[in-house]
Amino acid sequence: MTALQSPPASVVVRGAPVRAQRPTARGLGRPRRSRLRYALIVLAFLLPSAVPLTLFTLVPMGAAFWVSLHEWNLIGPMKWVGLDNYVSLAGDPDTRRAFGNTVYYIVGYLPLVYIGGLAIALALNSRMPARAFLRGIYFLPVVTSWIVVALVWRWLLNPEYGVVNYALGLVGIDGPGWWTDPAWAMPSIILASAWKDLGFVMVILLAGLQAIPRDLYEAATVDGAGWWRRLFSITLPMLSPSTFFVIVISLINGFQVFDQVYAMTGGGPAGSSQVVVQQVYDLTFRYGRAGEASALSWMLFVVVLAITIVQLRGQKKWVNYA
Amino acid sequence: MRKPAVLTLTIVVAVGAVAMFFPFLWTLVTSVSSGAGLSATPQLIPADPSLDAYGELFDNTPFLQVVLNSLGLAVATTLAQLTTSALAAYAFSRLPFRGSNLVFGIYLATMMIPIQVLIVPLFVEIKTLGLLNTHLGVLLPGIASAFGVFLLRQAMSAVPRELDEAATIDGAGHFRIFGTIVLPLIGPALATLTVFAFMSSWNSFLWPLIVLRTPELQTLPIALAGLQGQYTTEWDVLMAGSVISVLPMVAIYVFAQRFVIQGVANTGIK
Structure with missing residues (x-):
């Protein structure tokens, strides 16, 4: 019309x-x-x-x-099932476990990279010798592949021969089983991931810090504001656009976590580190349930999209664009 | 800041840097420690250094071929992304047309779509095209990059229009302006995209894992993940593979650090 x-x-x-x-x-x-x-x-x-x-x-x-919307094993004919895949996935404990583990990953990973990245960015933002070199070292893991990160950390965190448990032993701590222990598998993945991404977050925050006008600090110092006061009253509010960017990107990437899980634990032991994308992969290529895999991946996409939209809507409340 | 405070801070940051670097160092040390480094007391300086692990890797697995596969795919992906992104970026910055903003918006939206949502249909597409277990099948879905278009469009928007107008008066067409005026002036952005495109291909895992089956066709990350099954406890071999996989990226990074860090920093500034 x-x-x-x-x-x-x-x-x-x-x-x-x-x-x-x-x-x-x-x-x-x-x-x-x-x-x-x-x-x-x-x-x-x-x-x-x-x-x-x-x-x-x-x-x-x-x-x-x-x-x-179909039942399909990738080879035979597709059978229409409507929304059944979504309904059955929503009631499936495996789905809940995969989403739960993914959220566990994000909740452990995000504070670690943000607070760590902020601390290093704050330190590197002041004048010091060999600054570019030190920044380069912190950034180095970012260019490494997730598979290498996973392999190297499996070795560092090896329960018997790993150098981390050896070092813990020197100070009298009996190190855990790390990726071989269901309780420690996810913390192991979080630790390795934070090591890789710390430099990325640091560079984003450092760029944000360098954009804050110097005279704000000078005025605050004249008014007698101490280091912590300046951090909370000037630095963090002025840094909020960079913080916002880090959180949005980390949540998008965090929900899609896969490579390091696949190579470090394969989702185990006993499903203790099974995440959503690993579940999509297993459903498709191990169990030949492509319909459910596609439904699960669409559910993941909608969740990520919804969270991103909520963040974009909510940013006015706390993000301070100069 | 006072002198002693600067010194203290530098020492703290340096100690942190050593800790960040330690996993790389330990990987290298393990790879040259014969006997798989499986001793109860780890040694930072191996008692009996040897390159046996590297020999094992190249003699008994198609590792050289795998390195060449990764290299070829990364170079091809990079060239393809540079070409397609630069052309599209020129259209979005220099060639106004109805719906330009909408089309650009769709480009940006594709950045939000995770590869995981696409794998089943992509697998079927590549299978239908008869490209399963080929390098072309790995390459094709990655020849265009919305991120690349975005990055280069930003750079091209900063090139003064007076230059194009002068060239137009001299009778240059859009392809001439694109090739001889705009491209030479966005060198740093092209360098950033080169590093990012190379890195994403060199490190990519899920898609090549799905497409490639034959060991001789595999790429480094997949071969490395596969080594874990073959050499479960031979950590010297596993670490040797890791060293070979990391070295080219570290070399590129040392060489192009400025562009990489600037590129990342720019993505955060809106």
Whole structure:
């Protein structure tokens, strides 16, 4: 209906040559042949990225929803089941455990990288010798792959021969079984992940710190504000956009945690570190339940999207954009 | 700040840096400790250093091939992303068209979609195209990057328009302006994208894990994860594999540190 109310395309085109007399050189108001040429130029610049993004992101995104409404083992015919996959997943204790473990991961990981990253950024923000070099060392784990991080930390946290338990033994502590112990598997993953991401958070916060005007601190110092007072009254409020960015990114990435879990524990022992994406992977490629896997991945996407939207809405309350 | 305070702070930060670096050091030490380093008292300086673990890796697994696979895929992904991102970024910054903002918004939205949601249909697509267990199948979904488009568009927006207009008067078309004026002026952004694209391909795990089956075709992260099954307790071999996997990224990082850190810092500033 709305199509009828807008003028036919030819009217718009007929009006074009008149506008072309204006020296716009922007392409919108050129004669028809020139407009066609312009459109082809735009397409030549856009299609090399638009085609793959459509074929390998947008189309699969829609297809995943279609698959999630079926029972399917990846090989045989698909059987329509409507929303049954979602209903059965919602009542499945495995789903609850996977989401619970994922939240456990985020709750352990986020304070560790934020407080650690902030402490290092604050220290590196003051003048000191070899600052760029030290910053470089803290950032180094960021360029390492999750698989290497997982392997190396499996070795460091090896219950029998690991150097961490050896060091703990020197001070009289009997180290835990780390990734071999259901109670310690998730803390092991959190520790390794925090080590890798600390430098990333530090660099974001450091950039935020460097944007805070110096005179604010000078004025506060003149007024007799001490270090802690300046931290809570100037630094943290002025840093809130960077903090917000770190939290949004960490939550998005945290809900998608997979590589390090797969390589460190495979979700074990006894499912104690099973996370949502590991569950999607297992459902698809171990149990051949592609419909449920797609439903679970869509549930994850909706949860992440909802949390991100809530954060974007709520940012006005505490994020301070200068 | 007072002199003693600076000294104390520097020492604290340096001790932290040593702790952060220790896992790398320990990986290297373990990889040259023969007998898998399985002793009750770990030694920082191995008593009998040897390169046996590296020999084991290259002699008894297709590790050289695996390194070359990773390298080839990373280079191809990087070149593809640089090309597709730069072209699209030029369109969004220099070629106004109806719906430009909407299309750009859709590009940005694809950054929010996690690969996990896509794996089942992507697997079917690649299987239908007959690209399962091929490098092309690994490469194709990664040839365009919304992040890259975003990064380069920001950089191109900062290039003064007077330069294009002067070139237009001289009779240059958009492809000339793109290639000879805009691209040479966004070198730092291209460097940042190069490092990020290379790193994401070199380290990517889930998608290659799904596509590749044959050991000779595998990439480093997958081969490394696989080594765990083959050499369960031979930590010297596992750590040797880790060293080989980390070294190229560390080399690139040392060389391009400025672009990497600047790139990360810029993503945080809105």
